[in-house]
Amino acid sequence: MTATAGGIIPLFIDFSYLLAATFFIFGLKLLSSPATARRGNILGAVGMLIAVVATLFDQQILGFGGILIGILIGSAIGVLLAVKVKMTAMPQLVGILNGFGGGASLLVAAAEYVRDPNPAADVAVTIMLSVLIGAVTFSGSMVAAGKLQEVITGRAVTYPLQKTGNALVFAVILLLGIYLIAAPQNPQLFTVFTVLSLLLGVLLVIPIGGADMPVVISLMNSYSGLAGAATGFVLHNNGLIITGALVGASGIILTQIMCKAMNRSLTNVMFGAFGSQVTAGAGRSATGLTVQEVTAEDAAILLGYARSVIVVPGYGMAVAQAQHNVRELTSLLEARGVEVKYAIHPVAGRMPGHMNVLLAEANVPYDKLYEMERINGEFERTDVALVIGANDVVNPAARNDPSSPIYGMPILDVDLAKNVIVLKRSMNPGFAGIENELFYRPNTRMLFGDARETLTKLVAELKKV
Amino acid sequence: MAEGLMVSITVFVLAMFVGFEVITKVPQILHTPLMSGSNAISGITVVGALVIAGRLSSPFDTILGVVAVALATINIVGGFLVTDRMLQMFRKKEDGTR
Numbered sequence: 001m002t003a004t005a006g007g008i009i010p011l012f013i014d015f016s017y018l019l020a021a022t023f024f025i026f027g028l029k030l031l032s033s034p035a036t037a038r039r040g041n042i043l044g045a046v047g048m049l050i051a052v053v054a055t056l057f058d059q060q061i062l063g064f065g066g067i068l069i070g071i072l073i074g075s076a077i078g079v080l081l082a083v084k085v086k087m088t089a090m091p092q093l094v095g096i097l098n099g100f101g102g103g104a105s106l107l108v109a110a111a112e113y114v115r116d117p118n119p120a121a122d123v124a125v126t127i128m129l130s131v132l133i134g135a136v137t138f139s140g141s142m143v144a145a146g147k148l149q150e151v152i153t154g155r156a157v158t159y160p161l162q163k164t165g166n167a168l169v170f171a172v173i174l175l176l177g178i179y180l181i182a183a184p185q186n187p188q189l190f191t192v193f194t195v196l197s198l199l200l201g202v203l204l205v206i207p208i209g210g211a212d213m214p215v216v217i218s219l220m221n222s223y224s225g226l227a228g229a230a231t232g233f234v235l236h237n238n239g240l241i242i243t244g245a246l247v248g249a250s251g252i253i254l255t256q257i258m259c260k261a262m263n264r265s266l267t268n269v270m271f272g273a274f275g276s277q278v279t280a281g282a283g284r285s286a287t288g289l290t291v292q293e294v295t296a297e298d299a300a301i302l303l304g305y306a307r308s309v310i311v312v313p314g315y316g317m318a319v320a321q322a323q324h325n326v327r328e329l330t331s332l333l334e335a336r337g338v339e340v341k342y343a344i345h346p347v348a349g350r351m352p353g354h355m356n357v358l359l360a361e362a363n364v365p366y367d368k369l370y371e372m373e374r375i376n377g378e379f380e381r382t383d384v385a386l387v388i389g390a391n392d393v394v395n396p397a398a399r400n401d402p403s404s405p406i407y408g409m410p411i412l413d414v415d416l417a418k419n420v421i422v423l424k425r426s427m428n429p430g431f432a433g434i435e436n437e438l439f440y441r442p443n444t445r446m447l448f449g450d451a452r453e454t455l456t457k458l459v460a461e462l463k464k465v
Numbered sequence: 466m467a468e469g470l471m472v473s474i475t476v477f478v479l480a481m482f483v484g485f486e487v488i489t490k491v492p493q494i495l496h497t498p499l500m501s502g503s504n505a506i507s508g509i510t511v512v513g514a515l516v517i518a519g520r521l522s523s524p525f526d527t528i529l530g531v532v533a534v535a536l537a538t539i540n541i542v543g544g545f546l547v548t549d550r551m552l553q554m555f556r557k558k559e560d561g562t563r
Contacts, residue, residue: 074538
């Protein structure tokens, strides 16, 4: 912990933290390929074990009762969450775990303040920072998880003077923080500071719609790392600082990728309140065009006699938990000699990489999963593009309608395929509330219904073809 | 003291660069495991929590420490386990099972 205490044990502990950080870096490096990723994760876990065991030798520790209780409770809940969670609920779980990381940082900083309520200015800075980031991560992640689980409405919640109110709360937090750094010995104000920080996390995430959750989850991931680093500053622990910075960097990169894939700035995602209103479509667009429906039987024939099919999954597949049915359908197609590929948009689903995990669960080999840049050129040569519960990420308006809110967003060019079959629950527009002209194209056929039921029907029909 | 803070900031900035370097190489298909895995290692905060939970400075301090240990442990155990669960599903060749 504190190398300044002298002696061989603190030195040994500090060294073990460096060792742990090295393990983490190598572990993350191995995540660069699916073939080595599992080893990388295990390496990370070993690094963590080293750090935890070494810490138990810290001479400040006088009793192990509390430690044991905390570890037992934490492990039990951790195992339960990890084993029970459905793959479709992964975004919520990652959200909750992010939050707990932030919560731990908050508590550690608060405890340091409780032990010494009159720290020097430089320590006070790190404590206030750690409390602020930890609290925002905790409450923000909980709200995000609540939205994903639909305990809280997934829509963007807006009200008058929202931005002004948020700015005001933030200003008060800043002023309180500065005051507390100058004159820390004020537990009441410290409590107010903590509560307001928690409130800020809620206020920041509440106005963000469900479709923008990939950005929020990534951002909270980054915050949970930064919160850890801030704790490292409080405790003068370089191991914590290095690890926190790694995770912080990871979250920032993912946030950037998500924003780029939606062609929006982080500011726009955070404060734009995208998806606050629903515009109900009723089987026709504003221009009076109608869609062409197709029966499962005809769709099965179209698919069965195609040479190449590209499957485009979206959040609708996750909601219907239809990944196994998708797999069943594509296995049948492949058995008939149809070439099947999957096209994955970076923001399909509710978190980065969501679709890949679901399809991996359904036993789809990962070399059939194609990123947007790698597959977009192939739609032109493809007989059927099968869109399953994706909407905004396949909307051609992003390419050719400058007046559309999503204009400029990189999309999967499914409309260029010879035939497009869209599996969709109803004609309600996607989360962004934008009409999708893909549905009215002459080469598009709509197959309405729950994705899982529709796929089951398709499989049955295909067996007859 | 201020010197110590400067060293910490230096370490932080350099580690960020290492992070950017390593993580830009993670492919899109592994982004979910990347998040849950990096999340698990951010549970390293537990080392601070352990000392607080065991230093017996005051009952309130200990309670904060124990709760912090529990939260960080959920983060670590849940994070590594669920990441492993996901990663073992990623395979290149199809099984005979289906």
